Amino acid sequence: xxxxxxxxxxxxxxxxxxxxxxxxxxxxxxxxxxxxxxxxxxxxxxxxxxxxxxxxxxxxxxxxxxxxxxxxxxxxxxxxxxxxxxxxxxxx
Amino acid sequence: xxxxxxxxxxxxxxxxxxxxxxxxxxxxxxxxxxxxxxxxxxxxxxxxxxxxxxxxxxxxxxxxxxxxxxxxxxxxxxxxxxxxxxxxxxxxxxxxxxxxxxxxxxxxxxxxxxxxxxxxxxxxxxxxxxxxxxxxxxx
Numbered sequence: 001x002x003x004x005x006x007x008x009x010x011x012x013x014x015x016x017x018x019x020x021x022x023x024x025x026x027x028x029x030x031x032x033x034x035x036x037x038x039x040x041x042x043x044x045x046x047x048x049x050x051x052x053x054x055x056x057x058x059x060x061x062x063x064x065x066x067x068x069x070x071x072x073x074x075x076x077x078x079x080x081x082x083x084x085x086x087x088x089x090x091x092x
Numbered sequence: 093x094x095x096x097x098x099x100x101x102x103x104x105x106x107x108x109x110x111x112x113x114x115x116x117x118x119x120x121x122x123x124x125x126x127x128x129x130x131x132x133x134x135x136x137x138x139x140x141x142x143x144x145x146x147x148x149x150x151x152x153x154x155x156x157x158x159x160x161x162x163x164x165x166x167x168x169x170x171x172x173x174x175x176x177x178x179x180x181x182x183x184x185x186x187x188x189x190x191x192x193x194x195x196x197x198x199x200x201x202x203x204x205x206x207x208x209x210x211x212x213x214x215x216x217x218x219x220x221x222x223x224x225x226x227x228x229x230x231x
Contacts, residue, residue, distance in 0.1 A: 013142070015209035029212075065187045066103045066207035 008057070016040070017059055018076050019083040019088060023048045024078050025055045027067040027087060032054050037078045042069035063090040094142060094172045103126060104169055105210065106149045111156070112136065113166040118179035126167045131163035132230040139170040139191035141208075148192040148211040151219025156170035160227045167228050194223065198230050 016039055018026040041089025044067045046058040053061070060080040074092075098121055110145060115121045115135065126134060137216045138144060156165065168176040170191035180195055181187070184202050192211055197206035204226045 007140045064207075065205065066190045066209060067195075068188045086213075088212070088214070 008082075009082070011086070015087040017083075017085050017087055018081055019038040019055075019085075020076065021082050022080055023055075025059065026061050026074065027059070028069070028071070028074065030084075033079060033084070036082060037075045038081060040074050040076065041072065043074050044068055045071060045073040045074070059087075059090055063087055097172070097189070099223040100140060100169055100172055101192040103140060103144070104151070104167070107136060107138060107167045108150070110153050111165070113164070113184040115166045115168050115176050116173045118175040119174050121166070121168065121179050123199060124157065124164070127141045127201055128164040128197070131199075132203075132227075133166070133197045134166065135195045135197075136161040136165065137170055137177060137180060137191045137195070138167050143208065143211040143213065147216060147219050148194075150216035151214065152194070154216050155221035155223040156222040158224055158227075160224060160231065162227060162230060163176065164231070194225060194226075196230055203230055 011030055011033060015027065016030045018040070024045050024047045026040060026043055026045050028040030031039040031041055046053070046055060048055045053072050103116060113124060120205065121135065126189060138149070155161065163170055168180055170177055184195060184205050187205050187207060190208040193208055194206040206223065206226065209223055
């Protein structure tokens with residue numbers, strides 16, 4: 001079950017983890033997914049080792065407590081994306 | 093600026109008409125926690141968003157129908173009960189502001205937290221199951 005905007009895709013309004021082929025991961029509320037990439041609102045970006053946290057530690061912490069929305073809007077390019085999962089599906 | 097009360101009143105009532113205690117001020121939250129400091133307690137941070145309507149409120153009410161549940165349940169409303177919401181959030185500072193969300197307390201101390209992303213796009217039954225798992229750890 002998504003939100004009321006059925007034309008925006010199943011992940012619209014859902015907080016997702018976007019893994020990439022770079023050293024960064026993104027967590028944010030999905031707006032839309034297009035061939036260009038994934039559009040996130042209220043997002044955060046974490047680089048491996050940033051603030052002493054690995055990407056996995058960062059994701060687990062976000063799954064337990066939520067994420068701090070530091071980036072109002074961002075597009076993660078499709079050619080960087082390796083996986084998109086709902087944050088609620090991440091094991092804490 | 094707070095949401096118009098006439099807009100949020102039905103959203104408050106969905107919980108308060110079903111036995112959830114309304115906590116409009118920081119003082120009310122403190123008194124609620126003090127009164128229940130020897131028990132388990134839960135505070136629902138209610139909100140106007142769609143996942144509160146579609147998943148959080150119905151899931152919470154469904155979860156409270158079981159035998160295992162917090163001894164006391166209160167609610168504050170994001171965007172309206174500003175001081176009350178800020179006080180509740182201050183009790184779990186590691187959690188980013190998130191609504192709807194649920195805070196659980198055991199003997200007056202924070203014991204569990206359920207952030208907004210648990211409710212997003214969820215079915216009430218799944219939310220209730222998630223919450224029941226947390227309730228079991230409160231007893």
